[in-house]
Amino acid sequence: MQNITNSIKEKVIAFDGVWKTYDVGQAASLRNVSLTVDQGEFVCLIGPSGCGKSTILKIIAGLEKESTGVVTIPGNVSMVFQFGALFPWFDVLKNVELGLEMQGVRGERLHHEAIKQIELIGLAEHIHKYPRELSGGQRQRVGIARALAVDPSVLLLDEPFAALDPKTTFELHKDILKIWAETGKTIVMVSHLIEEAVSLAGRVILMKDSTIDHVFSIDIIRPRREQMKDYAETVEKIRKEFFR
Amino acid sequence: MRNTDHSRHIHRHRQRSGPHYPTTVWQKWYSIIIMPTILIILAIVTSSLLGVAQLTLFSVKFNDLFLALGSTMARLASAYCLSVVIALPLAFIIYFSPTAERFLLPLYDIVESVPTLAFFPAIVIFFVKYNFVNGAAIFIIFLSMLWNIVFTVVGGLTGIPNDVKAAAHVFRVKGLSEIRYLLLPAIVPQLVTGSILAWAQGWNIIIVAEVLHTYLPAGIVGGDLFGIGSMLVNASSSGQGNIFFAAIVAMIVTIAFLNFFVWQKLLQYAEHYKFD
Numbered sequence: 001m002q003n004i005t006n007s008i009k010e011k012v013i014a015f016d017g018v019w020k021t022y023d024v025g026q027a028a029s030l031r032n033v034s035l036t037v038d039q040g041e042f043v044c045l046i047g048p049s050g051c052g053k054s055t056i057l058k059i060i061a062g063l064e065k066e067s068t069g070v071v072t073i074p075g076n077v078s079m080v081f082q083f084g085a086l087f088p089w090f091d092v093l094k095n096v097e098l099g100l101e102m103q104g105v106r107g108e109r110l111h112h113e114a115i116k117q118i119e120l121i122g123l124a125e126h127i128h129k130y131p132r133e134l135s136g137g138q139r140q141r142v143g144i145a146r147a148l149a150v151d152p153s154v155l156l157l158d159e160p161f162a163a164l165d166p167k168t169t170f171e172l173h174k175d176i177l178k179i180w181a182e183t184g185k186t187i188v189m190v191s192h193l194i195e196e197a198v199s200l201a202g203r204v205i206l207m208k209d210s211t212i213d214h215v216f217s218i219d220i221i222r223p224r225r226e227q228m229k230d231y232a233e234t235v236e237k238i239r240k241e242f243f244r
Numbered sequence: 245m246r247n248t249d250h251s252r253h254i255h256r257h258r259q260r261s262g263p264h265y266p267t268t269v270w271q272k273w274y275s276i277i278i279m280p281t282i283l284i285i286l287a288i289v290t291s292s293l294l295g296v297a298q299l300t301l302f303s304v305k306f307n308d309l310f311l312a313l314g315s316t317m318a319r320l321a322s323a324y325c326l327s328v329v330i331a332l333p334l335a336f337i338i339y340f341s342p343t344a345e346r347f348l349l350p351l352y353d354i355v356e357s358v359p360t361l362a363f364f365p366a367i368v369i370f371f372v373k374y375n376f377v378n379g380a381a382i383f384i385i386f387l388s389m390l391w392n393i394v395f396t397v398v399g400g401l402t403g404i405p406n407d408v409k410a411a412a413h414v415f416r417v418k419g420l421s422e423i424r425y426l427l428l429p430a431i432v433p434q435l436v437t438g439s440i441l442a443w444a445q446g447w448n449i450i451i452v453a454e455v456l457h458t459y460l461p462a463g464i465v466g467g468d469l470f471g472i473g474s475m476l477v478n479a480s481s482s483g484q485g486n487i488f489f490a491a492i493v494a495m496i497v498t499i500a501f502l503n504f505f506v507w508q509k510l511l512q513y514a515e516h517y518k519f520d
Contacts, residue, residue: 058410061410061413061414062413062414063410063413063414077414078414078415079410079411079414081407081410081411082407083405083407083520085405085407085408085410085411086408086411087408087411087425087426087429088516088517088518088519088520089429089432089516089517090425098415098417098425099414099415099416102415102416102417102418102421103416130516131520132516132520146415150415
């Protein structure tokens with residue numbers, strides 16, 4: 001897994017002096033943010049509420065437009081949302097097919113691609129169930145399958161585990177790492193948990209007051225465990241800066 | 245952030261949550277048997293008080309009664325279809341354009357607050373001019389139904405969770421696909437609720453809408469539209485207690501059946517379209 005981030009250095013996301021303000025006279029949501037994300041990298045944005053981490057994700061997803069500065073993002077970005085954001089009137093299959101269908105994929109290929117992703121995420125037996133019939137973890141898996149189905153170059157994760165129990169979160173951590181290792185996708189995740197960021201990411205970006213405060217490279221061998229000395233030290237180091 | 249919460253209607257409809265259809269045997273019996281029976285007893289009492297209590301039902305021509313009911317239902321159904329066809333674009337305009345929302349929502353509020361029947365004499369005269377008196381009734385019912393549907397649908401559209409809208413954007417669900425895959429399904433629960441309110445309003449207004457002679461210069465009873473509403477009013481004014489009572493019972497039974505076999509089923513179906 002480590003080799004993926006080390007060997008490929010093409011930049012897929014670049015923010016250069018980016019500001020974001022919603023209304024004149026109000027505090028900026030982003031202040032002079034500059035960052036780059038390499039192809040295949042797993043980056044995690046952490047920070048207190050309102051620090052601007054979700055705004056960065058929204059700009060990458062095309063949901064928000066920067067006020068000033070230069071943003072370079074790839075065309076094919078996909079996203080997993082905090083509460084799944086599934087369409088309740090569609091079953092699992094149709095939810096996963098939707099993004100593909102909007103890309104013009106039709107017929108047997110549409111079906112085949114969607115089923116492939118559903119199987120990859122371990123929901124083959126729930127293919128015709130509706131979101132209300134699934135657990136929180138299963139819904140998030142559908143969200144992940146939907147996001148992967150469109151074969152994105154960048155996968156955005158917006159606090160996808162925040163509403164889940166620890167066991168489901170642990171399982172999904174493993175799944176995400178497996179997908180990352182197998183597909184080499186660039187992943188940008190937002191989290192409010194330092195431990196989660198250290199468990200998953202190769203780089204942790206700490207945001208405070210609407211700008212980047214610290215960047216931590218995490219060079220701990222995966223799978224990372226709380227019992228590992230490096231892990232505990234890194235978490236502590238980030239925590240100190242977080243609460244400083 | 246789009247500010248739509250100022251509309252009392254939208255706020256009112258947003259507050260509705262949870263199942264709104266009978267889920268227990270008792271509730272089902274209540275809606276199809278007990279409640280209609282209570283209303284029929286009330287009709288008997290009312291008939292007695294009015295002194296038109298010659299309840300010799302067998303003297304009523306049931307053929308006429310069913311024809312009248314059919315005519316009324318056809319008018320209500322026509323007005324309802326027209327309301328839906330007009331209400332959806334009016335609601336979608338508000339959803340798609342924040343500028344339109346700023347101007348149109350207050351306008352809708354004002355127009356909705358003006359009593360529909362205030363327009364009725366002018367509407368009757370207009371349609372009589374074109375020899376289409378049915379049009380006058382359908383149009384006034386349409387006006388009374390329209391705003392219930394508009395405001396509930398706007399409530400449904402503004403109630404779509406932001407993350408679902410964001411997901412639609414990220415996965416490029418745009419234009420007609422957005423309407424087909426996101427907006428139309430998202431408004432199903434509110435459309436059903438709005439339709440129930442609209443039909444209730446329609447039943448209220450039908451009593452007046454079919455009795456055209458009071459709005460026509462030198463109007464006579466013969467100028468009324470044939471329907472359950474006019475049958476009810478004319479039977480009452482001419483003291484034909486049996487017809488009056490039969491018309492009221494027919495109306496109560498029809499509404500109870502519509503409620504049980506159409507609206508409650510639709511409410512149940514609409515649960516599948518609700519966001520968590």
